[in-house]
Amino acid sequence: MAEPGIFEIIYSTRAMRRLKSDPIPEEVLKKIIDAGIRAPSGGNAQEWAFMLIQDPDLKRFIRDYYWNTWQQVRAQGSFSGELPPPQQRMMNAVADLAANMDEVPAILLACVRKEYAPIAAMKNQRGSNLAVYGTIFPAVQNILLACRALGVGATLTTIHSFFEEALKQKFGIPETMEVAALIPMGYPQGKFGPVSRRPVEEVIHWDRWGNQKS
């Protein structure tokens, strides 16, 4: 079978939060990460690491922190209150995923070295942030696309930042590394499909802010 087309995949990669517990074969997981590391990285230094968690006890550990954090975020953040139906459906799916995080077959922690040394030496915090996050999130996107191409559902989450220290201690992640994304993975219960986005004309500015074409 020919591999799926690049635009077909880009247009149909959406957050998949309702996942089956069926295991993902090791070769599939490796192919997904191998797509991730084709992404660019600051100075091509490839200062990233990808932790794949399949052990049931370890997944429960994550689930408990994630679920507690999610409840706090929902209560304290501006997510609360009445929501339009599409957002409410998304929030329900997020809550279900948080509650059942230990049922997914694999959880990926995408890690990156905290400081990009050549820029850190110049004491430009923003430059360092850009080099660090600009190293890991392109790899994360390649991973999400590779998951979609291989029929694996996944979603990019970041609220683990509220319990990152506990994660690092539990999994032995070095102090020099940052956990930038937590990505639950599994074969989806639902279907992949088109994402809804504002029209591209609204986000392109030609030569000057506000100069848009309809």
Next chain:
Amino acid sequence: MAEPGIFEIIYSTRAMRRLKSDPIPEEVLKKIIDAGIRAPSGGNAQEWAFMLIQDPDLKRFIRDYYWNTWQQVRAQGSFSGELPPPQQRMMNAVADLAANMDEVPAILLACVRKEYAPIAAMKNQRGSNLAVYGTIFPAVQNILLACRALGVGATLTTIHSFFEEALKQKFGIPETMEVAALIPMGYPQGKFGPVSRRPVEEVIHWDRWGNQKS
């Protein structure tokens, strides 16, 4: 013609720094950005903007700042000194791109809202950073892949962080937005091709840091 396969594109998208000055048709530029906005974003809020700069004077403005900054980074950062030949070739290409930045047909500034409001309200700076950069860099990666698929060369750069205020003032970019990436684009002089990376086995940790399989 069938569209190129997703893995073929992922495996052959490398930084393209030697670019022709031939213009990129507007429809191609729009298709590239339209691929970008299929990426996920914090809360699906799509708080991004993509500035495409084609005006010669404006490109020269960027070129002058970029070239001066590049010379400072090279002199002060840990990029200096003797380098192995592949890194030296890369540095030469980076220098050539910086010197000729006004010759590329289009420069993209990928912008994102600086604070992710639901997390910012919880005063977790790291969480906000992850939500902000985790919003824009997946879109940037989709853009790099779409460029590759359409035969356009591009490279992700971040040293504009040293002159971001000048950029924002010149182009009228609101204070609330951050310029996360500067991406020169053009049809390549060279060929796309495989990227060199460390083996995937070295970056996957199974269930615990340091638990690797060869």
